[in-house]
Amino acid sequence: MTRPKNDSFLRALLREPVEYTPVWLMRQAGRYLPEYCETRRRAGNFLNLCKSPNMACEVTLQPLARYELDAAILFSDILTVPDAMGLGLYFAEGEGPKFERPLREEWEIRALAAPDPYDHLRYVMDAVIEIRKALANSVPLIGFSGSPFTLACYMVEGGASEDFRRIKTMLYERPDLLHHILKVTAQSVIGYLNAQIESGAQAVMIFDTWGGTLSHRGYREFSLAYLEQIVAGLHREYDGERIPSIVFTKGGGQWAEDIARIGCDAIGLDWTSSLSEIRRRVGDKVALQGNLDPMALFATPEVIAAEGRRVVDDFHSAGPGGGHVFNLGHGISQFTPPHHVSTLVNTVHEYSRHFHRL
Amino acid sequence: MTRPKNDSFLRALLREPVEYTPVWLMRQAGRYLPEYCETRRRAGNFLNLCKSPNMACEVTLQPLARYELDAAILFSDILTVPDAMGLGLYFAEGEGPKFERPLREEWEIRALAAPDPYDHLRYVMDAVIEIRKALANSVPLIGFSGSPFTLACYMVEGGASEDFRRIKTMLYERPDLLHHILKVTAQSVIGYLNAQIESGAQAVMIFDTWGGTLSHRGYREFSLAYLEQIVAGLHREYDGERIPSIVFTKGGGQWAEDIARIGCDAIGLDWTSSLSEIRRRVGDKVALQGNLDPMALFATPEVIAAEGRRVVDDFHSAGPGGGHVFNLGHGISQFTPPHHVSTLVNTVHEYSRHFHRL
Numbered sequence: 001m002t003r004p005k006n007d008s009f010l011r012a013l014l015r016e017p018v019e020y021t022p023v024w025l026m027r028q029a030g031r032y033l034p035e036y037c038e039t040r041r042r043a044g045n046f047l048n049l050c051k052s053p054n055m056a057c058e059v060t061l062q063p064l065a066r067y068e069l070d071a072a073i074l075f076s077d078i079l080t081v082p083d084a085m086g087l088g089l090y091f092a093e094g095e096g097p098k099f100e101r102p103l104r105e106e107w108e109i110r111a112l113a114a115p116d117p118y119d120h121l122r123y124v125m126d127a128v129i130e131i132r133k134a135l136a137n138s139v140p141l142i143g144f145s146g147s148p149f150t151l152a153c154y155m156v157e158g159g160a161s162e163d164f165r166r167i168k169t170m171l172y173e174r175p176d177l178l179h180h181i182l183k184v185t186a187q188s189v190i191g192y193l194n195a196q197i198e199s200g201a202q203a204v205m206i207f208d209t210w211g212g213t214l215s216h217r218g219y220r221e222f223s224l225a226y227l228e229q230i231v232a233g234l235h236r237e238y239d240g241e242r243i244p245s246i247v248f249t250k251g252g253g254q255w256a257e258d259i260a261r262i263g264c265d266a267i268g269l270d271w272t273s274s275l276s277e278i279r280r281r282v283g284d285k286v287a288l289q290g291n292l293d294p295m296a297l298f299a300t301p302e303v304i305a306a307e308g309r310r311v312v313d314d315f316h317s318a319g320p321g322g323g324h325v326f327n328l329g330h331g332i333s334q335f336t337p338p339h340h341v342s343t344l345v346n347t348v349h350e351y352s353r354h355f356h357r358l
Numbered sequence: 359m360t361r362p363k364n365d366s367f368l369r370a371l372l373r374e375p376v377e378y379t380p381v382w383l384m385r386q387a388g389r390y391l392p393e394y395c396e397t398r399r400r401a402g403n404f405l406n407l408c409k410s411p412n413m414a415c416e417v418t419l420q421p422l423a424r425y426e427l428d429a430a431i432l433f434s435d436i437l438t439v440p441d442a443m444g445l446g447l448y449f450a451e452g453e454g455p456k457f458e459r460p461l462r463e464e465w466e467i468r469a470l471a472a473p474d475p476y477d478h479l480r481y482v483m484d485a486v487i488e489i490r491k492a493l494a495n496s497v498p499l500i501g502f503s504g505s506p507f508t509l510a511c512y513m514v515e516g517g518a519s520e521d522f523r524r525i526k527t528m529l530y531e532r533p534d535l536l537h538h539i540l541k542v543t544a545q546s547v548i549g550y551l552n553a554q555i556e557s558g559a560q561a562v563m564i565f566d567t568w569g570g571t572l573s574h575r576g577y578r579e580f581s582l583a584y585l586e587q588i589v590a591g592l593h594r595e596y597d598g599e600r601i602p603s604i605v606f607t608k609g610g611g612q613w614a615e616d617i618a619r620i621g622c623d624a625i626g627l628d629w630t631s632s633l634s635e636i637r638r639r640v641g642d643k644v645a646l647q648g649n650l651d652p653m654a655l656f657a658t659p660e661v662i663a664a665e666g667r668r669v670v671d672d673f674h675s676a677g678p679g680g681g682h683v684f685n686l687g688h689g690i691s692q693f694t695p696p697h698h699v700s701t702l703v704n705t706v707h708e709y710s711r712h713f714h715r716l
Contacts, residue, residue, distance in 0.1 A: 163691060165653060172657035172665065215629040215651050215687075217668070254611050254630060271573040272612060293573050295523060299530035307530065310575070329573075333521060 003241065004137045004202070009071040013203060013244035013266045013287050015323035021312055021352035022070035023345050024142070027331030028063040029075045033338055035062050046091050050077050053126035060131050064139065066338065067345045070325075071140050071203070072131065074196070076124055078146030078207055081188050082155045084120035085112060095159065102158030109177050114188040117195035124192075125199040132200035143201025145193050147208035147249075148185040148230075149223035155181065164213055171222060178222060186226040190233035197235045197243050205246040205268070206230060212251020219255060228262035246289055250330060253278065260285045270329035275311065276318035287323030288315065294328045297336045297344065304340055305347040312348060316355045326352075361599065362495045362560070367429040371561060371602035371624045371645050373681035379670055379710035380428035381703050382500070385689030386421040387433045391696055393420050404449050408435050411484035418489050422497065424696065425703045428683075429498050429561070430489065432554070434482055436504030436565055439546050440513045442478035443470060453517065460516030467535050472546040475553035482550075483557040490558035501559025503551050505566035505607075506543040506588075507581035513539065522571055529580060536580060544584040548591035555593045555601050563604040563626070564588060570609020577613060586620035604647055608688060611636065618643045628687035633669065634676035645681030646673065652686045655694045655702065662698055663705040670706060674713045684710075 003010065008022040030036055039059050043049035050056060060075040079097050083089035088100030103109050118125060131141055154160075156167040156178075170178045193204045211223035227247055235243055247259055248268025256278045259267050266287035269278060275288050296307040308326075315324045326348045332341070361368065366380040388394055397417050401407035408414060418433040437455050441447035446458030461467050476483060489499055512518075514525040514536075528536045551562045569581040585605055593601055605617055606626025614636045617625050624645035627636060633646050654665040666684075673682045684706045690699070 163653065165656060165691070165693065168651065168653035169656040172654050172661050212630065216632045216635075218651070219630075251609065251630065272570065272577075272609065274574045277574075293526065293576070295521065295526035296530050298523060298527040303530050333523070335523065 002137060004140050006070055006139045009325060010140050010203060010244060012323045012325045014242060015287050019356055020349045021324050021326045023326040023348050024069050024071040025328050025332050029059045030332060031334035032332055032336040033062055051123045053123055053130045056127040057130040057134055061134055067341055068349060071142050072135055073142040074128060074144060079154055080121060080124060081192055082151055084115035087155060097154060098159040103155050106177060109180055112184045114184055114191055117192045121192060125195055128196055128199040128201055140202035141200060142203050142205055143193060143196030144205045144207060145189045147206050147211060147223060148182040148189060148226040150208050150210045151185050152181045153210045171218060182226050186229045189230050194235050197238045203244045205248060208249040211249040224258060231263045256282050275315040279318035279322055289325040289327050291329040294330055294333050297340045301343040304343045308344050308347045309351050312352050360495060362498050364428055364497045367683060368498050368561060368602060370681045370683045372600060373645050377714055378707045379682050379684050381684040381706050382427050382429040383686050383690050387417045388690060389692035390690055390694040391420055409481045411481055411488050414485040415488040415492055419492055425699055426707060429500050430493055431500040432486060432502060437512055438479060438482060439550055440509055442473035445513060456517040461513050464535060467538055470542045472542055472549055475550045479550060483553055486554050486557035486559055498560035499558060500561050500563055501551060501554030502563045502565060503547045505564050505569060505581060506540045506547060506584040508566050508568045509543050510539045511568045529576060540584050544587045547588050552593050555596045561602045563606060566607040569607040582616060589621045614640050633673040637676035637680055647683040647685050649687040652688055652691050655698045659701040662701045666702050666705045667709050670710050
C-alpha cells in the first residue's frame with residue numbers, strides 16, 4: 001500500500017509536518033449538495049443509498065469534485081452495525097432513523113451477538129473497496145462507526161430521543177444490562193472498523209454523538225471505557241501504514257484530558273471549545289480536529305473567511321507544532337449554500353500555510 | 359424585612375455555614391405533580407396560569423406541601439419579558455412557545471424598548487407579593503428571568519429551534535443587530551428582576567438555557583457580557599438583606615472560570631461537570647448549584663439515594679467550606695414519579711449533615 005498523493009490529512013493526525021492545514025467536513029457528502037439529492041432520489045431512499053456500494057461511492061466522491069478537500073469519508077450510516085445485529089433499521093419520513101425491534105427485554109439483550117462484518121456488512125466493505133479504487137490514491141479514505149454508547153441510545157430508545165429516558169433508566173437501574181449491550185457493541189465496532197481498514201480505509205473515526213448527554217461519571221463508565229477498548233482493538237498498522245484513529249464526543253470538551261488518554265491519535269471537538277485551551281490542557285498527546293460552528297457557513301464569504309482564519313489562529317496561538325485537521329464542530333447543515341464551502345476550504349488552505357512554514 | 363425561618367438556601371449561596379445542604383429542584387412546580395395538572399386544567403392554558411397571580415401562587419406552593427424543599431421559585435415563564443415587549447407570546451399545542459411577531463426586520467429590532475415591569479409585567483409582581491404572603495417567611499422565594507441570549511433565541515427564531523440558524527446567521531452577519539437586541543433585553547431583565555426583588559424575591563436566578571450552543575468566543579461576546587451587565591445592575595441588597603444571584607448556563611461547565619468572574623454569587627451546573635473539579639478550577643469565588651441528572655429520578659429509591667449522595671460527596675471531596683445548593687442539572691421531567699422526589703430530598707438533607715459538622 002502506498003500513501004495517497006495528498007497525505008496532509010494523515011500527516012496532521014500523526015502530528016507530522018504539513019504544508020497547510022488539511023480540511024474535510026463532517027457530512028461533506030450530504031443534502032446541501034444538489035447532486036447528492038439527485039443520487040438519493042435515484043436510490044429511492046436513504047437506506048438503499050447506504051446499501052448500494054455503487055451509489056455510496058458516487059456520493060462519497062461528489063464533494064471532492066467540487067472542493068479541494070484533503071480526505072474522503074465513506075458514505076454510510078452510523079446505525080448499520082445494530083441493523084446487522086438484527087434490530088431492523090428503517091427511516092420514517094421526517095422522523096429520522098428507527099428500529100423495528102428495539103432492545104426492550106432482558107432476553108433480547110442477552111441474545112445480542114457481534115455481526116460478521118464480511119457477511120451482514122459486506123455492502124460497506126464493497127463500498128470501501130470501490131471508493132478506494134475511484135480515489136486512485138488522490139486523498140485518503142476515512143472509515144467510521146458510531147460509538148457503543150451512541151449506538152446503544154438508538155438500540156434502546158428505538159430512535160432519536162429528546163431526553164434519553166429509556167437508556168438512562170437502564171443505566172441507573174440495570175447498569176449490568178447496559179454494560180452487556182456496550183460490550184457486545186464495542187466488539188462489533190472493533191470487527192467492523194478493522195474490516196473497513198482491511199478493505200482500504202486509511203484512517204478511522206468514531207462518532208460519539210450522544211456521549212455528551214451523560215454525567216461526568218457516566219461518560220467515563222458508559223462511553224469512554226468502551227471507546228478505549230475499541231482504540232486498543234483496532235489495527236494500529238495495516239499493510240505497512242499507520243492507521244490513525246479519531247474520537248469525537250460531541251459536547252465532550254470538558255473531558256478532553258481523559259479522551260486524550262485512551263490511545264487515539266486525534267480528538268474531534270465541537271465549537272464550544274477553544275482549540276488553544278484544549279492544546280494547553282492535553283499537551284502534545286493527540287492531534288485535534290475541528291471546530292468551526294456549522295452555522296458560520298450561513299454568513300457572507302468575508303465572514304466565513306474570517307471565522308475560518310480564527311479557528312486556525314486559535315489552534316496555533318498555543319505554540320508551534322501540534323497537529324490540526326480543520327473541520328466543522330458538527331455535520332454541515334443541509335441548508336448550507338454550496339459555494340460557501342469553497343470559500344472556507346480555500347481560505348483555510350491559503351491562510352494556514354504561513355503557520356506551517358515557521 | 360426578616361430572613362425566612364429556613365434560610366439555609368440563602369446562606370449556602372453566600373457561602374455561610376449551614377447545617378445541611380439545602381435542596382430545591384428546577385421546575386419543581388410542574389407537570390409531574392397531579393395537583394399542578396389540575397390547576398393548569400382549571401386555568402385553561404399555560405399562559406393563563408402564568409398571568410393569574412392567584413393560580414401562579416397556588417402552583418408555586420404545591421411542591422413545598424409535598425417535600426421538605428428549602429426554597430420556592432416563582433412560577434412563571436422565561437418568555438414573559440419578550441411578551442411584554444410586544445412580541446405576542448402564545449403556546450401552540452405540543453409545539454412549545456411561539457411568538458406572533460418574531461424579530462425579522464431591522465426596523466422591528468430598532469423599535470424594541472424595555473418594558474415597564476410594573477405595567478406590562480404587573481401580574482408577575484402581584485404573584486411575587488402573593489407568594490411571599492403565602493410563604494409567611496417559611497423559606498425564601500427565588501425570582502428569575504431568562505438570559506438575554508436565551509430570550510433573543512426565541513425572539514429571533516420565533517419559537518424553539520434545533521439549529522438556531524436564524525439567530526446564528528444574524529450573529530455572524532449582523533452582530534450589530536444582535537447586540538442591539540441583547541442590550542435592550544439586558545436592560546429589560548435588570549428592570550424585571552429588580553422589580554421582582556422590590557416585590558419580595560429574596561434571590562434571583564438567570565437561566566441561560568441556550569448559551570451552551572454558542573462557540574467559546576460567541577458565548578463571551580453574546581451571552582456572558584450581558585449576564586455580567588445584569589449582575590452589575592441588580593439590587594445587591596434590598597431592605598437590609600443581601601439578594602444573592604445565580605447564573606446558570608446549560609452546557610457551560612467548560613466556561614465556569616469566566617462565569618465565576620462576572621460577580622454573581624453562585625453558578626448553576628448541569629450533570630456533565632464534576633462539582634469538585636469546578637470548585638478546584640474556580641476556587642471559593644462563588645457557590646455552586648446542582649447537579650444531578652434529572653433522569654436519575656427514574657431509578658429505584660435505593661439508586662436515587664446513592665446518586666444524591668454521590669453529588670454531595672463530589673462537592674465536598676474538593677475540601678471543606680464552599681457553598682452548595684443541591685439541585686438537578688436541568689428541570690425535572692414531567693414523567694418523574696412524584697414519590698421519588700421525597701427520597702432524593704430526604705437523602706440529601708440527612709446525608710449532608712455530617713459534612714457540615716466538620
